[in-house]
Amino acid sequence: MQTSLSAAVAAPDSSASAIPNAFRAAPTSLRALGRTVRIILVMALGISVLMNPSALHSWKAFAITYAYTVFYSVSLWFTNGYVVEWLNRLYPWSAQPLRRLLLTLAVSLGGSAAVIVGMNALLLLIQHEPMARLWSGAMYWQVLMPLIITVIVSLFNHSRAFFFQWRDAAVRAERLEKETAVARLDSLRRQVDPHFLFNSLNALTSLVEENDPARAVRFIRQLSQVYRYVLDSESQEMVPLTQEVRFAESYLYLQKTRLGNALAVEMDLPPAVLAPYYVPPLALQLLLENVIKHNAAFQANPLRVSVALDPAAHTLTVRNTLRPRRLAPGESSGLGLKNLAARYAFLTNKPLAIGEEAGEFVVTLPLLVL
Structure with a gap:
């Protein structure tokens, strides 16, 4: 023993x-x-x-x-x-x-x-x-x-x-760089897409023909702000939500000038509430663009969009009337939301929420705090 x-x-x-x-x-x-x-x-x-x-x-x-x-x-x-x-x-x-x-x-x-x-x-x-x-x-x-x-x-x-x-x-950093580059290129491509530029120039032509120089000048300024923001944010991974909202307002002004009363947007976002938050660049604009691109809008029955911030949950929610329309071949790549979700996956463990609720299409963005 x-x-x-x-x-x-x-x-x-x-x-x-x-x-x-x-x-x-x-x-x-x-x-x-x-x-x-x-x-x-x-x-x-x-x-x-x-x-x-x-x-x-x-x-x-x-x-x-x-x-x-x-x-x-x-x-x-x-x-x-x-x-x-x-x-x-x-x-x-x-x-x-x-x-x-x-x-x-x-x-x-x-x-x-x-x-x-x-x-x-x-x-x-x-x-x-x-x-x-x-x-x-x-x-x-x-x-x-x-x-x-x-x-x-x-x-x-x-x-x-x-x-x-x-x-x-x-590997994650390399994938993030690749996904971000793809998203930036996709966002830049969509912003200089001939359809968007063509529609904007048509709206500007209408303002000139209507002899409304004040609105025409403002339209040109908003259009320049849209393209300036796209170029300035192209190299950034995150931007202040305040800047993103200002950019979205310029983008919506162009769209409302073109669509008139067919587009009704409710976006009450005080700058003081937005200050602590960040989002990937062009995230909010991408959601608004998808709403306008994929849904029908009529003067008698406008396409309604609401943007709301939940400070308690640190989220920004975009809701719109679900009224799908047919798209011309090549008008949509179907990669916008996928790229945005991939970019969020590398920035936070909170996922992008996408779904339908009571006849509305709802997308919720997690807000980032540095």
């Missing part, structure tokens, strides 16, 4: 190096937890046989060795698995790398040392040895060697986790 128990002390050395290497992250489901437990049990069985083959001659000795190895392995895995997952959520590598490195060292060293010392203390209790031996020179290497192996393997796994997170962040 004495031989088997003493040999069991060496078993944690291997478990310390093998178990953390098997699990880069703690399981997040019952199935994953069950699979992890099975792997630990099998590995502990192999470690027990390799480290203490003499215990095979006694079921009792082998049971003690196996139980000790399992408990040792589970304790080290828990310390270097679940606790590190908690650190990943609290201090991600990408946000605070130096603080995360120091916390990782503290957790790996402190947690692993506590487990190793605790298991050696348990072994002394089983052997009916005095606890003072725990701090004797004879126990020095029995504590230090497993700790060194565990920390080396743990640091390797943390470095691996850091690499994976860095790679994911790089």
Whole structure:
């Protein structure tokens, strides 16, 4: 018995190096937890046989060795698995790398040392040895060697986790750049679309023919503001909601000049309420453009649009009468809302809400706060 128990002390050395290497992250489901437990049990069985083959001659000795190895392995895995997952959520590598490195060292060293010392203390209790031996020179290497192996393997796994997170962040940044570029190009293309320019020039021609120079001058100024905003915001990922609303007002002025009473817009958004919020550039304009492009508007039965802000929920909602009309081939790419949703996915975890309610088409934009 004495031989088997003493040999069991060496078993944690291997478990310390093998178990953390098997699990880069703690399981997040019952199935994953069950699979992890099975792997630990099998590995502990192999470690027990390799480290203490003499215990095979006694079921009792082998049971003690196996139980000790399992408990040792589970304790080290828990310390270097679940606790590190908690650190990943609290201090991600990408946000605070130096603080995360120091916390990782503290957790790996402190947690692993506590487990190793605790298991050696348990072994002394089983052997009916005095606890003072725990701090004797004879126990020095029995504590230090497993700790060194565990920390080396743990640091390797943390470095691996850091690499994976860095790679994911790089991929996300590349995708964000690509999606943003596509969205910017799509927004710019739609703004200089011949249909939009043609309709605007037709409206301007009508104002000139009606001998209304004041409205014609204002129309030209609003049209120039629309194109200036498109060009100025083309290189930005987010813009103040106040600027976006001013741009939307200029855009709506052009559309109302063209459509007259066929378009009824309700947009009561005081600048003071808008001040804290940001949105992707051209987000609100894209929704208004979709409303006008995809729905029929009549003088006798106007197309109604409302834009409302919910400060409590940090959202901006655009509602319009759902009155679909046929579009000419090539008039719509169908990518506007998809691109906008993709841009939001990289800026916030709050999704774009799109749906129908009581005969209205409703889109809710999450508002961003810096």
